[in-house]
Amino acid sequence: MFEMLKRLMETDGISGDESEVRDLIMKEIRKHVDEVTVDSIGNLIAHKKGDTPRVMLTAHMDEIGLMVKGVDSDGAIIFSRVGGIESLTLIGQRVKIKAGKEPVYGVITTAEISNGDMTDSMPRSLDMYIDTGLSKEELLKKDVKVGSFISLQQEIGMFADNSVVYGRALDDRIGCYVLMEIAKLSKKTESDTYYVFTVQEEIGLYGAKTSTYKIKPDLAVAVDVTNAEDKGVKIQSNILGKGPCITLKDSGMITNRCINDWLTDIAKQKNIPIQYDVGDKGTTDALSISLSREGVPATVVGIAVRNIHSTIGMASMKDVENAIKLLEEFIKNPPKVCIT
Template sequence: MELLQKLLNSYGVSGDEGEIRDLVQKEIKKYVDETYIDKVGNLIAHKKGTAPRIMLAAHMDEIGLIVKRINQKGKIVFSTIGGIDISTLIGQRVVVQGDKKEAVGVITLDALSSGDPVKELPKITDLFIDTGLDKEQLAKSGIKIGNYIRFYGNDCCFAGNGEFICGKALDNRVGCYVLIELAKLLQKEKHDIYYVFTVEEEVSSYGATTSAYSISPVWAIVIDTTTTDDVYSTPTRSLGGGPCITIKDATTIGNKCVNKWLEDTAKKNNIPIQYDVSEYGATDALTISVSRGGIPTTAVSVPVRNIHTVIGMSDTNDIKNTIKLLQLALRKPPKVCLV
């Protein structure tokens, strides 16, 4: 899990994926025939082979913030990038990127600074970042409207008896880790596999749209993360319960043919799986599935607690079982999967 920790501690807010892309490219290039970056910033790693042409996709980007306004005292008002629960932001440490120099700051609000009790949940417009610098000092660092703000990294840790990994950007550095491990394990397989690390999933699935169009795979699988509901008496998505096969989410119904192939592989090899049936959330599977004339697509997701917050929690056994499931399934992939 050392590589996963590196991925979690790297930065890559939607639209600013350069650092994480460089790390992923460095790690995966030894396992494939070629890697390249397309016009929108997706990293594509290709293991050449015979039919079928397979696309495995995981988004690189993470949620974050962007500078919206700076007042004379140096208060940095921000806008969110991706879906973030505002209640989880207060008191969090962030790094404001500058053209010349970065600034570390803390998210706060006036009521906390003055000692007044907070009587209701604040709005995003009530929050600001305090770096201890005024507007002029921030300007000298090259900090201005439009600069990215990322959550502080290097806080990756293990919980429980060591089986739970905690950190920022589990959504979706877990998926990136799974793809790199699969590339390592499937080097000698004969199939034509594209490992695609997409950009801007958290805001638009823009990267998945363009990469699916250019690759035109026979079918595709998205590797992502999903919420847990294991606080309920009858949970369907629990930490430790195995990878989740998407039946439906807010925007997509998983391809039945691909899902059955994955289910059969799991049953044959005694791999625990779960089913994701949700009214919320979406993945790159939507835009891939409607690309060109339609691409049969599903998503396999690793459960994450506190998803879309500054720090989440995932069970390493679920990650390992996701890799195992996909590795075994991809040894005998269907040549065609329609319905």
């Protein structure tokens, strides 16, 4: 299980540059579905044919990252954030700049840190730059230019007796992995099922918007990550290892109660641990899906991740396994009663 997830996490796929992730998923999933297509915005749509209802499961391929904004005369690379990455986690991070024939590597720093000065205030991303050890002329020769994508380089591995995975891009390669496993396990389904791997979720939920319009699903579930609130808080929620989280509310939507109740019933019948997520920050592809055409009943199954939207996250493999079990049963017996 871990090896496939690791391959997904290792593959660069910043919003707007998801092709390498898409190619990897396509290679693995095409033997488990009837049809695979890529739409004009870059979404990967894997279709397993069946009867009604038409069910759409989504996970976004893109990850947060950076983009080259300019190169100073001394070779310092100024960057812009792609997605909501936490600035305080960037200092000292090793990065890979997508350039010409070969990538260029560097480290994020500030003038104060580079000069050995101590600072009492937290630097903003606007005050940071990337040091590659190369001059401006050398960088230009290597085709580092405005618009080049910059990915965060982090070790990926397991700890806590191999029960916790850590690394970059858990958001949302975990969701991609869950969908791939369900497609593999679901040999025969009642529903007409679409596994949709979307683009540009981190900057505006764009891939979900166009793919939903095309597919016209009767029901949808977005598989994403959610913020673990199980350390340093008075009331714990979204606890690692306690099961996937069914989102009831986030900052953008109230999810479909009928689908949530159906998932809850499945969990009870199959003894699958679940949690409920009432969030105040962030939203998912489910928002765009729910507002397509005349509206689509939609919800979110989330995997709790610590240090979400930072350079390195942590998640429980037990939660991943239970999300797969839950959604595999959902596909076998989708809730026709929830179709409006």
